[in-house]
Amino acid sequence: MPLTFRRPQQVKAKVLSAIALMIAGTASTTHVYAAETAKAAAPSVLLSGIDSQYGDKSVKAQDDFYRHVNGGWLKTAQIPADRSSAGAFMDLREAVVPRLHTIIEGLSKAKNANGTDAQKISDLYASFMDTKHIESLGLKPLQSDFAKIDAFNDKKQLPALMAWMNLNSINVPYDIQVHQDNKDSTKYVLDISQSGLSLPDRDYYLKDDDAKLKxxxxxxxxxxxxxxxxxxxxxxxxxxxxxxxxxxxxxxxQWTKVELRDPIKAYNKVELSKLNEVTPGYDWDAYLSDLGVKGKIDYLIIGQPSYLTAMNKVLIATPIDTLKAYFKWNLLSSASGQLPKQFSEESFAFFGKILRGVPEQEIRWKRGVRLVDAGMGESLGKMYVDKYFPADSKAKMETLVNNLLLAYKNSVGTLDWMSPETKKEALSKLSTFMPKIGYPNKWKDYTSLQITKGDAVGNLRAIRSFAAKTELNKLGKPVDREEWGMTPQTVNAYYNPEMNEIVFPAAILQAPFFNPKADDAVNYGGIGAVIGHEISHGFDDQGAQYDGLGNLRDWWTKEDHEKFATKTAALVKQYSKFSPVPGYNVNGELTLGENIADNSGISIAYKAYQLSLGGKPAPVINGMTGDQRFFMGFAQVWRGKIREQEAIIRIKTDPHSPGEFRANGALQNMTPFYKAFDLKEGDKMYLPASERVSIW
Structure with missing residues (x-):
């Protein structure tokens, strides 16, 4: 994953995404609705919002609903040569890129005053696109950095060197993050977590019995x-x-991905004076001083103490020359996109072609847009919203969110497995949910970011250092509850347990998720299920450990814990049977939180859709009932194809299940789905009522 939103793998302040990268798209998907609109006799004609031409009538809805809705597309769609996957999600993501390019090109043609965001965006992009200058420089832009590593001749210098590399987002054995203290969400805290690998997961290094990974x-x-x-x-x-x-x-x-999911085990508060007990001899005082946080904190949160202790022993035993080579390799790899062609192409040859199975590297202007988006995303996002986000979309989303929250409230009240005591706490948490829709109320300030035209490597260093220092400067200050963890142009959504917030960026509020011209059924099945999914993260196996203030606190009775564990164990068993690639099954434990959210999200979205009808029958459109369109709207969102190498990476690392199982897996637990499509015993998707998992 190129320039990433850097957060540790455990749940602390983690963006719990509704959207898996497992799904992606082709450009055909978003044009369907425009075509359907043109066919409408008048604006008052209700549209189904269903991509019916992509279905496969030879597949019974009762046997494989995902292929019944998407099978025609699956037979003919091709994954573009520069992508690892294709489908509904990536379609929207790809549609955003030329829009951002138009904005950047417009800035590039204007006269921009020095120090303005327009100048910085324009020069950041131009520097990346000036390949002739990049080729002429060769590795000169990295020489001072190489010299810094070469000057490392005593392991007492290691903490200072690691601090410098952390500040510049260069891969080293541990990573840092600033977030809210999980047991006091009114404070920011510095977290240390395991890192240091270039391959996607520890299994790539350790599993000799897997020929592909070896x-x-x-x-x-x-x-x-x-x-x-x-x-x-x-x-x-x-x-x-x-x-x-x-x-x-x-x-x-290192801890496994499943072990990293436990927020209690990952919360280890250590006073600065006792850090030496975790890593004897490691000079944390020098590290924190060089990081610029000395005096701002008096304790750290260590995500994986056993790893840090063992890591310290590994570093002590590793020759300095090996550490130098390791640091230089990570520096070189991290800057490869800004270096001459031979470096960027070789980096892609492995990380793109071999690791992910992508035949061709993305065209350079798209990579330039993604660089600007990663480096100055909110400034670009403000321009994106002004140009491409209709004002009425935010109001309609607010209505949908309110209906989903009401449906969740009603559902909690009717649960037969939860005690009144725990229900009271659940409703209290639900009442404090903070929805954020479209874009932030205040925008990030890029005044201190210095961008220099003609310095591609220096600009990369600048945006990474700016991002790190922006985070570290939060320490000792009040928590900013207006901050967003995604830009408005991001096609995604998230729940943050420490803020107890659900966030829906502007770019996701488009078809097939949200179609303002279609009947409500498809919108509740699409964006409604996304909203329900994010709300449900507050009550999944991780999120349910946080209270409404964002603190880790056990608000469950012992009996309710046991009943919840029984239901979630059944989900683990269900999803662990799914096999997207022969020989590789879904990890039901790794994907548990997202599977809970998928199942609960579609269930709550369905209840909200029923509430929206106000007791009136849903219209029949194109021969489909409201319930049928609702479930078809949900299934078409997960339409996608993926290359095998990328699928294996996702199976090993992604907390989301593959798209087809997000669709079929959730629906086979939904009794209203059985009624809508007349599922009976003997149908392949049929589960006896006693085996269907219903949590929220």
Whole structure:
């Protein structure tokens, strides 16, 4: 994943996404509604919002609903050569890119005063696009950084070097994050978590019995050697082997993705004076001083104490020359996109072609847009909203959100497995949910960010340093509850347990999620299920451990815990049977939180849709009842294809299930779905009522 939104893997302040990267799209999807609108006899004609031409009538709805709705598309759609997947989600994501490009190009043609966001966006993009200048510079822009690493000759210097690399988002054995204290959400805290691997998961280093992962690891070794050779390393082969060996040692001591899901185990408050007990001999005082936070904090939260202790031993045992090679490799890899063509192409050859199965690298102007989006996303987002986000979409979303919250409130009141005591707490938490729709009320200030035209590497360093220092400057200050964790142009949504907030960026408020020209059924099945999904994250196996103020607090009775655990164990069992790639099953434990949210989200969205009808029957459109359109609207959102290599990465790392199982898996637990499509015993999607999991 290129320039990422950097957060630790555990739940602390994590954006719990409704949208899996498992799904993606082709450009055909978003045009369907325009075509349907043109066919309408008058504006008053209700549209179904269903992409009926993409269905496959040869597949019974009762046997495989996902393919019944999407099978025609699945037979003919091709994944673009520069992408690892295709489908409904990626369609919207890709549609945003040329819009952002138009905005950037417009700024580039204007006369922009120095220091303005317009100047910075324009120069950031222009510097990346000036390949002739980048080629002429070669590796000169990295020489001062290489020299800094070469000056490392004593392990007492290691904390200062790690601080510098953390500030510049260069991969090292541990990562940092500023977020709200999980047991006092009124304060910001600094968190330390495991890191340091370049391959997607520890299994890529440790599983010798998996031929695909072993082959990837062997090709990764060759990639490191080639990159170091091009950078002038005369011992590239030896150093590459040492780097892989070091990363393998780190992989051995890291927590698994499933272990990282436990917010209680990941909350380890350590006073600064006692850090030496965790990592004897490691100079945290020097590290925190160089990080610029000394005096602002008196404790840290350590996500994985056993890892940090073992990591310290690994670093002590590792020769300085190996550490130098490891740091140089990560520096080189992190800057490859801003370096001459041979480096960027070799980086793509491994991380794109081999690791993810993508045949062609994305065209450069798109990569330039994504760089600007990652570096100055809110400034770009403000311009995006002004140009592309209709004002009435926000008002309509507010109505939908309110209906979903009401449906959730009503549903909690009718639960037969939850005690009155816990219900009271659940309703209290629900009443404090904070929805954020479209765009932030206040925008990020980029005044201190310095962008220089003609300095691609320096600008990359600048935006990374700016992002890190912006986060670190929060320490000691009041919590900013207006802040957003995604830009408005992001096609996604999230729940943040520490803020107890649900956030829906402007770009997701489009068809097939949200179609203002269609009947309500498809919107409740699309964006309604997304809203319900995000609300449900507040009550999934992780989110339910936080109260309405965003603090880790057990508000459940012992009996309710046991009943909840029984229901979630049944979901783990259900999803663990799904196999998107032969020999690779869905990890029901890793995906549990998202599976709870998918199942609960569609259930609550359905109840909200019923409330929206006000007791009146839903219209029949194109021969489909309201309930049928609701469920079809849900299934078409998950339409997608993915390359095998990318699918394996997602199975190993993604907390979301693959799209087809997000659709079929949730629907097979929905009794109203059975009634809408007359499912009976013997149908392939049929589950006996006793095996259907209904939580919220």
């Amino acid at each position: 082959d990837t690891r062997e090709k990764y070794l060759k990639h490191i050697e080639k990159m170091l050779t091009m950078a002038g390393d005369k011992d590239a082969g030896k150093n590459a082997s040492a780097i892989l060996a070091l990363e393998t040692e780190l992989a051995k001591i």
